[in-house]
Amino acid sequence: MTHIKNLLSAGDVDRDFAIHLLDVAEGMSDVNDREIKKLPTLRGKTVVNLFFEDSTRTRISFELAAKRLSADVINFSAKGSSVSKGESLKDTAQTLEAMGADAVVIRHHASGAANVLAHSGWIQGAIVNAGDGTHEHPTQALLDAFTMRKRIHGNASSGKGLDGVKVAITGDVLHSRVARSNLLLLNTLGAEVHFVAPPTLLPANPANFNATLHYSLDQVIDIEKPDVVMMLRVQTERMTASYFPSEREYARIWGLNSDRLVRLKDTALVMHPGPMNRGLEIDAVSADSPRSTVLEQVANGVSVRMAVLFTLLSGERA
Amino acid sequence: MSANYVLKNATLADGSIADIAITGEKITAIGKSLEGSEVIDCSGLIALPGFVDLHTHLREPGFEQSETVLTGTQAAALGGFTAVHAMANTSPVADTAGVVEQVSSLGREAGYADVYPIGAVTVGLEGKQMAELGAMANSKAKVRVFSDDGKCVHDPLIMRRALEYVKAFDGVIAQHAQEPRLTEGAQMNEGAVSAELGLTGWPAVAEESIIARDVLLAEHVDSRIHVCHLSTAGSVEIVRWAKARGIKVTAEVTPHHLLLTDELVRSYDAVYKVNPPLRTQADVLALREALIDGTIDIIATDHAPHPIEAKDCEWPAAAFGMLGLETAAAIAQQVLIESGASSWERLAQVLSYNPAAIAGDQDSGQPIAVGAYANIALIDPKAVVVVSSESASKSNNSPYVGMTLPGRVKHTVYRGYFTVRDGNLAKVGKH
Numbered sequence: 001m002t003h004i005k006n007l008l009s010a011g012d013v014d015r016d017f018a019i020h021l022l023d024v025a026e027g028m029s030d031v032n033d034r035e036i037k038k039l040p041t042l043r044g045k046t047v048v049n050l051f052f053e054d055s056t057r058t059r060i061s062f063e064l065a066a067k068r069l070s071a072d073v074i075n076f077s078a079k080g081s082s083v084s085k086g087e088s089l090k091d092t093a094q095t096l097e098a099m100g101a102d103a104v105v106i107r108h109h110a111s112g113a114a115n116v117l118a119h120s121g122w123i124q125g126a127i128v129n130a131g132d133g134t135h136e137h138p139t140q141a142l143l144d145a146f147t148m149r150k151r152i153h154g155n156a157s158s159g160k161g162l163d164g165v166k167v168a169i170t171g172d173v174l175h176s177r178v179a180r181s182n183l184l185l186l187n188t189l190g191a192e193v194h195f196v197a198p199p200t201l202l203p204a205n206p207a208n209f210n211a212t213l214h215y216s217l218d219q220v221i222d223i224e225k226p227d228v229v230m231m232l233r234v235q236t237e238r239m240t241a242s243y244f245p246s247e248r249e250y251a252r253i254w255g256l257n258s259d260r261l262v263r264l265k266d267t268a269l270v271m272h273p274g275p276m277n278r279g280l281e282i283d284a285v286s287a288d289s290p291r292s293t294v295l296e297q298v299a300n301g302v303s304v305r306m307a308v309l310f311t312l313l314s315g316e317r318a
Numbered sequence: 319m320s321a322n323y324v325l326k327n328a329t330l331a332d333g334s335i336a337d338i339a340i341t342g343e344k345i346t347a348i349g350k351s352l353e354g355s356e357v358i359d360c361s362g363l364i365a366l367p368g369f370v371d372l373h374t375h376l377r378e379p380g381f382e383q384s385e386t387v388l389t390g391t392q393a394a395a396l397g398g399f400t401a402v403h404a405m406a407n408t409s410p411v412a413d414t415a416g417v418v419e420q421v422s423s424l425g426r427e428a429g430y431a432d433v434y435p436i437g438a439v440t441v442g443l444e445g446k447q448m449a450e451l452g453a454m455a456n457s458k459a460k461v462r463v464f465s466d467d468g469k470c471v472h473d474p475l476i477m478r479r480a481l482e483y484v485k486a487f488d489g490v491i492a493q494h495a496q497e498p499r500l501t502e503g504a505q506m507n508e509g510a511v512s513a514e515l516g517l518t519g520w521p522a523v524a525e526e527s528i529i530a531r532d533v534l535l536a537e538h539v540d541s542r543i544h545v546c547h548l549s550t551a552g553s554v555e556i557v558r559w560a561k562a563r564g565i566k567v568t569a570e571v572t573p574h575h576l577l578l579t580d581e582l583v584r585s586y587d588a589v590y591k592v593n594p595p596l597r598t599q600a601d602v603l604a605l606r607e608a609l610i611d612g613t614i615d616i617i618a619t620d621h622a623p624h625p626i627e628a629k630d631c632e633w634p635a636a637a638f639g640m641l642g643l644e645t646a647a648a649i650a651q652q653v654l655i656e657s658g659a660s661s662w663e664r665l666a667q668v669l670s671y672n673p674a675a676i677a678g679d680q681d682s683g684q685p686i687a688v689g690a691y692a693n694i695a696l697i698d699p700k701a702v703v704v705v706s707s708e709s710a711s712k713s714n715n716s717p718y719v720g721m722t723l724p725g726r727v728k729h730t731v732y733r734g735y736f737t738v739r740d741g742n743l744a745k746v747g748k749h
Contacts, residue, residue: 088627088631088635089631089632089635090627090630090631108632109634110632110633110634110635111505111515111516111517111586111633111634112515112517112586112632112633113632113633115585115586116586116631116632116633119585119586120630132516133516133517133634134516134517134518135515135516135517136516174513175516177516180514180516203512203513204508204509204513204519204521205508205509205510205512205513206510206513207509207510207513208510208511208513208514209513209514
């Protein structure tokens with residue numbers, strides 16, 4: 001197991017370390033079920049949520065995670081970049097360093113921003129990538145893996161990977177940081193990844209993607225019989241840029257609806273990283289069905305982020 | 319009259335060894351046992367015609383925090399260059415006789431290299447209305463090369479007219495081939511690596527489709543066309559086809575596209591951000607082969623200085639461009655000589671004769687011969703240099719820092735004046 005200082009990519013964690021993080025998250029999940037949902041572990045540590053891009057959900061998830069570990073939490077919403085003559089990433093980072101941040105959770109609209117922050121020498125604290133452009137969102141992949149493992153193995157989850165689990169990730173793979181991080185982590189944990197999307201929303205050259213690519217969601221459901229169907233959010237800016245003709249056509253061909261839902265195998269899970277466009281990539285019946293793990297994903301996100309912050313900051317060497 | 323200098327026992331590009339006598343600005347004798355006021359031992363050094371860069375960003379006027387004509391030509395001298403062609407994307411844009419004459423005059427004042435301004439093809443580089451190409455051609459700067467570099471002349475009708483119009487004064491359009499719609503928001507080569515990194519791709523087809531269109535336009539109107547910084551294997555094929563067909567196309571490749579690939583972008587270090595982007599190893603190999611077989615005519619640096627803050631940031635916020643003047647000859651040596659694939663004669667063609675011929679330069683890029691201007695680069699081919707971050711350029715965005723490259727420019731003689739002697743830059747330029 002290779003310990004890491006920063007969590008920049010889902011590819012940073014090897015199998016043993018990934019399973020260790022998920023196991024720690026199991027423990028955190030127990031804490032979250034208690035009446036007093038708080039551990040003293042990170043008392044005296046400062047965690048900064050540095051958000052260059054609005055994401056209330058991810059920010060409050062990290063905020064709750066840090067607070068339940070008794071860390072001091074600062075939310076820093078920075079607008080702009082050196083392009084727009086706003087505050088530059090460098091100035092912001094150096095400011096946080098001067099204030100003594102032990103960990104910086106960064107969400108940024110630029111792919112690679114977390115890497116730059118970690119390798120620039122501007123800042124000494126641990127860096128957690130909370131989503132960088134269209135690159136990665138590793139804690140999302142961890143919480144998705146946690147959710148799958150919990151549904152599949154229940155209370156016997158600890159120590160297990162996702163070997164042989166067939167996951168169909170459907171939607172805007174090209175621009176999805178959720179898809180990239182899930183690809184890497186699911187491969188590490190032994191799962192089999194299928195991407196389903198219109199050809200315009202797959203990379204032109206997927207040579208380095210260890211996944212099977214499909215254009216038809218119907219064929220994947222009927223032939224591949226996936227254990228998990230993960231629907232990706234369609235961003236509004238794609239709808240006007242000729243990636244597909246119309247929202248209606250997208251929903252018809254690539255949306256998860258009640259007709260497709262009933263053709264899934266009995267044990268199949270329906271996942272979505274949220275926020276959902278109900279009626280576009282997923283209909284209400286699917287989103288609210290017992291197969292749907294959407295709300296579990298939200299709850300598990302806190303446990304997984306607690307596990308990440310705890311493991312990176314406590315100096316724990318397992 | 320006694321010679322000012324004799325370069326003793328220099329090795330010429332053809333391998334022969336001779337003394338070169340320099341009197342005033344000219345070469346006055348080549349032979350054995352020549353005498354002069356100062357005799358400089360050049361045993362083991364290769365004497366090449368001073369290099370000519372057809373693609374330099376000197377940034378002045380307007381972006382003096384990045385580079386000036388003085389600092390840019392000092393970097394050029396350290397790289398063995400005695401002439402540079404200064405791109406038009408300054409502020410104000412070099413789209414009038416006034417601006418090109420200013421750049422030309424700054425070059426003379428600096429005295430480190432001949433500075434030939436390149437004129438913009440369209441007013442303000444906006445691609446809409448042809449700039450006063452005739453006025454620039456007829457100015458004291460005698461502009462012959464026109465380019466909107468940094469931007470593509472993408473409107474096919476404007477491109478056709480410009481190709482035709484410059485025939486009136488034997489000018490040439492140097493095209494930055496980049497289809498704008500196919501490269502909106504583009505950050506790096508579109509390929510397997512961009513798919514992983516989540517950076518918007520700059521597809522090869524965006525370059526190749528413009529080159530294909532332009533060679534056909536050039537054929538139709540019987541004009542010359544020069545392709546800037548060709549970067550893909552597909553572009554090589556199109557130029558090869560066009561040349562076989564007799565189309566008057568010339569092509570350049572940058573040192574970085576001959577050496578570096580998009581794998582470097584994995585670091586997200588913006589020093590590797592350049593336009594056109596670093597491509598794949600297959601592209602690098604195709605470009606090298608094309609440079610050697612003559613499909614590509616020249617190496618041009620696309621020396622593009624940027625201040626620290628333009629690179630010390632997240633990738634999408636960073637500026638495109640990298641330094642190139644001081645390392646170009648070493649990379650040419652690596653690709654042509656160390657590989658065993660080509661010759662010093664070819665290196666002289668691609669870094670000196672051919673760029674001068676494309677641009678119509680009269681004083682630069684001439685063979686080392688009696689009566690020619692004494693523009694000479696003397697290279698120690700056996701030196702092995704770890705590239706340092708020190709540079710004569712005002713900027714430090716070199717992607718080669720820390721790399722080991724072959725050869726070293728020991729002396730640069732510019733019109734009979736040592737702009738570089740024993741690797742050291744002259745404190746003042748030639749006056």
